[in-house]
Amino acid sequence: MSAKPLTIVIFGATGDLFQRKLAGALFDLHQKKLLPERTEIVGFSRKPFSHDQFHAFIQNALAARANGKIIEPEEFVGKALYHQGDLNSAESYASLGNFLAERDRLHGTCSDKLFYLAVPPNLYETVFTRLSESGLAIPCAPGLPNEAQAWTRVLVEKPFGNNEKEASRLDRMLGRLFQEEQIFRIDHYLAKEAMQNIISFRFSNGLFEQLWHKQHIERVEIKFHGKEDVSTRGSFYDGVGALRDVGQNHLLQMLALIAMENPKELKAERIRKERAKVLGKVTVNQKSIVRGQYAGYREEKGVASDSTTETYFTLEANVQNTRWRGTPFILESGKALQENEVSISIFFKPTPCLCPEGHKRAHQNVLTFSLSPKEEISVLFWAKRPGFDFQLEPKRLSFSFSEDALLRQVPNAYERVLLDAVRGDQTLFASTEEVKRQWQIITPILERWQKLPLHSYLKGSAGPQN
Ligand code: BG6
Numbered sequence: 001m002s003a004k005p006l007t008i009v010i011f012g013a014t015g016d017l018f019q020r021k022l023a024g025a026l027f028d029l030h031q032k033k034l035l036p037e038r039t040e041i042v043g044f045s046r047k048p049f050s051h052d053q054f055h056a057f058i059q060n061a062l063a064a065r066a067n068g069k070i071i072e073p074e075e076f077v078g079k080a081l082y083h084q085g086d087l088n089s090a091e092s093y094a095s096l097g098n099f100l101a102e103r104d105r106l107h108g109t110c111s112d113k114l115f116y117l118a119v120p121p122n123l124y125e126t127v128f129t130r131l132s133e134s135g136l137a138i139p140c141a142p143g144l145p146n147e148a149q150a151w152t153r154v155l156v157e158k159p160f161g162n163n164e165k166e167a168s169r170l171d172r173m174l175g176r177l178f179q180e181e182q183i184f185r186i187d188h189y190l191a192k193e194a195m196q197n198i199i200s201f202r203f204s205n206g207l208f209e210q211l212w213h214k215q216h217i218e219r220v221e222i223k224f225h226g227k228e229d230v231s232t233r234g235s236f237y238d239g240v241g242a243l244r245d246v247g248q249n250h251l252l253q254m255l256a257l258i259a260m261e262n263p264k265e266l267k268a269e270r271i272r273k274e275r276a277k278v279l280g281k282v283t284v285n286q287k288s289i290v291r292g293q294y295a296g297y298r299e300e301k302g303v304a305s306d307s308t309t310e311t312y313f314t315l316e317a318n319v320q321n322t323r324w325r326g327t328p329f330i331l332e333s334g335k336a337l338q339e340n341e342v343s344i345s346i347f348f349k350p351t352p353c354l355c356p357e358g359h360k361r362a363h364q365n366v367l368t369f370s371l372s373p374k375e376e377i378s379v380l381f382w383a384k385r386p387g388f389d390f391q392l393e394p395k396r397l398s399f400s401f402s403e404d405a406l407l408r409q410v411p412n413a414y415e416r417v418l419l420d421a422v423r424g425d426q427t428l429f430a431s432t433e434e435v436k437r438q439w440q441i442i443t444p445i446l447e448r449w450q451k452l453p454l455h456s457y458l459k460g461s462a463g464p465q466n
Helices: 016-031 051-066 090-107 121-133 164-177 193-204 231-238 241-259 268-279 401-408 413-423 432-449
Strands: 006-011 039-045 080-084 112-117 152-156 183-185 217-225 282-294 312-319 329-334 341-348 366-372 376-384 392-400 454-457
Touching: 006 016, 006 090, 016 039, 016 051, 016 231, 016 413, 039 090, 051 080, 080 090, 090 121, 112 121, 112 413, 121 164, 152 164, 152 413, 164 432, 183 413, 183 432, 193 241, 193 366, 193 376, 193 401, 217 241, 231 241, 241 268, 241 282, 241 312, 241 329, 241 341, 241 432, 268 432, 282 432
Parallel strands: 006 039, 006 112, 039 080, 112 152, 152 183, 217 329, 282 454
Antiparallel strands: 217 341, 282 312, 312 329, 341 366, 366 376, 376 392
């Protein structure tokens, strides 16, 4: 691990994301000794916290996650500092700049700096502008040793912008401030082990790769079902909705991994290029779109009482190239549904089976990549039922990733995101081109969004029944 110091600045550190995901991921990286020895985590938020109060906040977040298990967070928590500031105010950034310069002087060297925007997307523009104006995009004040080697990188959460136009404006702005190598657009689903395994699985198993074609694949279903309602995230969610929250990013990235061509090399730029290429071929069957909202959503904290934000959508996408033309990709996502299930199922075309008269219905093989709640790859196939009759029954061949992952201490998605950003590896982040193409797919839907009926569905149900 690098001997250079590292400063991770979290904008919006007292928010939900840091509390639920980032504090724990940073703690795990620290425990595994994967962060530089001299790492500091600087929380930047409006709440008037002292350093000690910030420490207590982190400890609570870690304790909640540990669920009764004993952890010893003291050493880790000692690496955290807090700097109060208003994300809108130029003075706050100037004062953050002075604070970071002071820390660098104290270390006697220029630290690498990672800025993590754990803030609502409507604040990105302000934060980028202020970052630039205050000189924070430059690693440190001139004169410190190591100045030339130090880097600054910025990590941005999704959704990046609200539509295609806004995303391009943000991109132009980011482009003036940072090089593409410095920008890490997070789609934490890309960082999930089970998602990465899709590429390995597809391109290393000839058994399936030979069949990976519209001639053999009837349809692909991508499900992103959650049991949870919007919980404490009402005010964020109400301005975003299901399509922007997970459709524009996680679901389209899943589609890209299934539909992309072989990148030939395991290099970030090649993989990102292939993902972007296939995303450029995606069209949406506008007639297939259904949007819904669960009953009771408007009473959630932070949600407008007349909100028309969708908490559910389904749509049929098509990939307009030789490999896929005519094979539908059905995307579906919702909150407060009856099950927690994130999965991709590939339905192979049925073959006429060798079965007795009266049982001649077609038998279909289904390959499923399950991402949540368990991480598993399974194949549904048909075998003879033991006995005198020649009857077939469905069977599953499965490989459960979670057990394997546990044994091998596989990092969780946010650990991976943070570590790859520190290491400068962009493979698991969406490129400018990919984000642009994702918005090109979603924006025409959003333009008609309010004109589509908003179906109500019951909490704990399978979604709108129509
Ligand atoms: C986030 C969305 O990106 O992903 C949430 O904002 C969603 O709405 C979450 O619930 C699901 O992620 P995970 O890792 O918990 O499956």
